[in-house]
Amino acid sequence: MRTTKWCGIVLMTLVFFFIAVNGFASSGHGQNQPKKIGILLVAFGSSEPSAQISFENIDKKVKIAYPGIPVHWAYTSHIIRNKLAKQGKFLNSPEVALSKMKDEGFTHVAVQALHTIGGEEYHDLRRTVGAFKIMGGFQRIVLGYPLLASQKDMQLAVSAILESIPTERKSNEAIVLMGHGTHHPSNAFYAALMFQLQLKDPNVFVGTVEGYPDVDLIKELLIKRKIKKAYLMPFMSVAGDHAKNDMAGDEDDSWKSILTKAGIQCAPILKGTAEYDKFVDIWVSHIKGPLSHFE
Numbered sequence: 001m002r003t004t005k006w007c008g009i010v011l012m013t014l015v016f017f018f019i020a021v022n023g024f025a026s027s028g029h030g031q032n033q034p035k036k037i038g039i040l041l042v043a044f045g046s047s048e049p050s051a052q053i054s055f056e057n058i059d060k061k062v063k064i065a066y067p068g069i070p071v072h073w074a075y076t077s078h079i080i081r082n083k084l085a086k087q088g089k090f091l092n093s094p095e096v097a098l099s100k101m102k103d104e105g106f107t108h109v110a111v112q113a114l115h116t117i118g119g120e121e122y123h124d125l126r127r128t129v130g131a132f133k134i135m136g137g138f139q140r141i142v143l144g145y146p147l148l149a150s151q152k153d154m155q156l157a158v159s160a161i162l163e164s165i166p167t168e169r170k171s172n173e174a175i176v177l178m179g180h181g182t183h184h185p186s187n188a189f190y191a192a193l194m195f196q197l198q199l200k201d202p203n204v205f206v207g208t209v210e211g212y213p214d215v216d217l218i219k220e221l222l223i224k225r226k227i228k229k230a231y232l233m234p235f236m237s238v239a240g241d242h243a244k245n246d247m248a249g250d251e252d253d254s255w256k257s258i259l260t261k262a263g264i265q266c267a268p269i270l271k272g273t274a275e276y277d278k279f280v281d282i283w284v285s286h287i288k289g290p291l292s293h294f295e
């Protein structure tokens with residue numbers, strides 16, 4: 001009886017010791033490494049020269065807001081990466097960028113998405129970040145929110161939009177924003193944004209290329225309000241292919257052609273949201289989220 005009891009205690013101690021040593025060894029993975037915090041900015045990517053200016057502006061602003069923290073970049077679109085590789089510019093995917101950061105001894109990584117909504121691309125990135133988390137490549141790796149995530153972001157975006165409206169626009173003229181749109185549930189952000197914009201300025205509209213609300217609905221609303229002129233503005237970080245062709249192009253199915261045919265004079269503005277400091281500030285402030293986990 002006594003021997004059994006002692007055997008039990010010895011066994012329990014051994015088990016505890018085993019768990020403690022193993023637990024320490026696994027959680028101690030990389031613990032001896034000095035803490036090295038890094039930021040990884042992730043954009044869809046663009047071959048537009050104006051996009052490059054926006055990316056450089058974001059890079060500069062991030063470095064000013066978080067001094068001393070190295071900033072790396074990754075691009076999710078492999079079409080863009082392949083296109084630029086042919087011009088001799090080699091860009092990293094998030095997977096490659098994170099692997100390189102691991103090799104460079106980063107222990108804590110704040111991954112910041114430069115997407116507009118938490119749609120498909122954002123969730124793909126979330127999966128990549130999750131995979132690095134499971135592999136234990138870093139002590140901490142945390143993903144920051146896209147432009148529109150919280151109600152506060154919506155309010156900041158509404159102000160940023162209202163402040164970027166051309167000064168010559170009269171109140172009976174419309175502002176029509178072109179969002180990307182998606183089949184993803186997050187598509188609801190566009191209509192929600194339009195609702196909140198219209199509380200401040202009833203002639204600001206938000207449509208999308210690939211989701212709801214579409215251009216036909218926006219056209220009906222403009223006709224109902226007897227709008228004679230509309231400023232078309234991309235609600236995408238970069239004024240790329242969608243802005244140049246689907247929004248401002250001369251083809252019959254562009255927004256400019258569709259609205260012009262309905263008797264609405266169109267003035268397209270080819271400037272992406274990443275070119276306006278007010279929008280960039282929202283993305284930059286979101287990096288605070290992941291960094292707050294590293295203290």
Ligand code: CO
Binds near residue numbers: 180242
């Ligand atoms: Co697209």
